[in-house]
Amino acid sequence: MFQRFRRNRLNPHLRALVRETHVSVNDFIYPLFVRGGEGIKTEVSSMPGVYQMSLDEILKECEVLKNLGIYSIILFGIPDVKDSIGSDALHNHGIIATAIREVKKAHPEMFVVSDLCFCEYTDHGHCGIIDHTHETVDNDATLDISAKQALIHAKAGVDMIAPSGMMDGIIETLRSALDEEGYENLPIMAYSTKFASGYYGPFRDVAESVPSFGDRSSYQMDPANRREAIAESVEDEIQGADILMVKPALAYLDIVRDIRENTSLPLAVYNVSGEYAMLKNAASAGLIDYDRVLMETMVGFKRAGADIIISYHTKEVAKLLSTL
Ligand code: PBG
Numbered sequence: 001m002f003q004r005f006r007r008n009r010l011n012p013h014l015r016a017l018v019r020e021t022h023v024s025v026n027d028f029i030y031p032l033f034v035r036g037g038e039g040i041k042t043e044v045s046s047m048p049g050v051y052q053m054s055l056d057e058i059l060k061e062c063e064v065l066k067n068l069g070i071y072s073i074i075l076f077g078i079p080d081v082k083d084s085i086g087s088d089a090l091h092n093h094g095i096i097a098t099a100i101r102e103v104k105k106a107h108p109e110m111f112v113v114s115d116l117c118f119c120e121y122t123d124h125g126h127c128g129i130i131d132h133t134h135e136t137v138d139n140d141a142t143l144d145i146s147a148k149q150a151l152i153h154a155k156a157g158v159d160m161i162a163p164s165g166m167m168d169g170i171i172e173t174l175r176s177a178l179d180e181e182g183y184e185n186l187p188i189m190a191y192s193t194k195f196a197s198g199y200y201g202p203f204r205d206v207a208e209s210v211p212s213f214g215d216r217s218s219y220q221m222d223p224a225n226r227r228e229a230i231a232e233s234v235e236d237e238i239q240g241a242d243i244l245m246v247k248p249a250l251a252y253l254d255i256v257r258d259i260r261e262n263t264s265l266p267l268a269v270y271n272v273s274g275e276y277a278m279l280k281n282a283a284s285a286g287l288i289d290y291d292r293v294l295m296e297t298m299v300g301f302k303r304a305g306a307d308i309i310i311s312y313h314t315k316e317v318a319k320l321l322s323t324l
């Protein structure tokens with residue numbers, strides 16, 4: 001008599017037929033951290049399973065990824081030398097340009113995204129050039145060098161750029177710089193709604209990008225602001241972004257839904273380092289059924305409205321999906 005919902009749950013095939021949300025390996029972008037040297041593969045203590053790798057190791061890793069059906073990666077560079085303006089990111093033989101070029105040469109079928117920011121390249125760890133009077137990042141001066149960095153990535157053969165510094169006007173600036181140089185087909189995935197978050201802690205260990213003074217609250221968003229979160233992403237769409245993003249993911253699924261309802265662009269979530277570390281630690285403490293919680297989390301991102309998931313869990317997800 002009260003069988004309204006349960007009838008459709010009794011048979012596994014029927015459950016599959018009525019399933020509303022699906023996770024596929026095609027939804028994922030896997031982050032890789034590249035540094036100088038050779039034969040280097042150093043695990044990050046706060047992120048088990050995540051490594052800083054020299055380029056030769058990155059090239060081997062791409063082979064592993066392809067065998068798992070993973071073709072999309074996002075590259076982060078860790079330079080040998082950092083300075084006040086992040087010069088390593090601004091020349092053709094810096095770590096990120098070299099990595100893009102070599103990955104595309106060895107694995108042309110990989111889809112290579114580059115994170116475009118300065119915090120990994122500056123000695124002060126902020127995401128751009130410092131305005132000393134105001135003790136924050138100088139927005140417009142950073143736009144100029146970001147355009148230069150975008151052209152360096154484009155020339156190196158990148159497939160998509162992903163500016164993550166949260167400078168105002170960044171999308172418009174990069175779009176016109178790329179168009180002027182003939183890169184009108186290069187897409188931009190905007191870190192359009194990025195919160196000033198404690199969940200980035202472990203990433204800053206891997207990327208060696210902890211700010212030496214202050215924090216990023218003058219350019220990243222206040223976690224309490226919903227209207228502003230929508231406006232930030234809508235603004236990036238107006239400026240010409242091809243894909244929008246919400247970052248972090250877990251504590252912001254309401255924002256993912258809000259943005260989904262305010263744009264028709266594809267939407268990514270960045271399942272960040274602190275979220276990864278929490279699951280890993282809960283698993284190693286024996287507190288959760290890791291595989292199950294992992295897939296539940298991923299389907300949650302998709303259900304909230306994400307099309308794309310940037311995640312350190314990508315390889316694990318690919319393995320789980322292939323055994324289903
Ligand atoms: C650089 C950048 C950060 C992340 C991606 N790009 C760190 C930050 O803004 O401090 C965070 C990723 C993560 O925590 O996994 N701007």
Ligand code: ZN
Nearest residue numbers: 117118119127
């Ligand atoms: Zn940054």
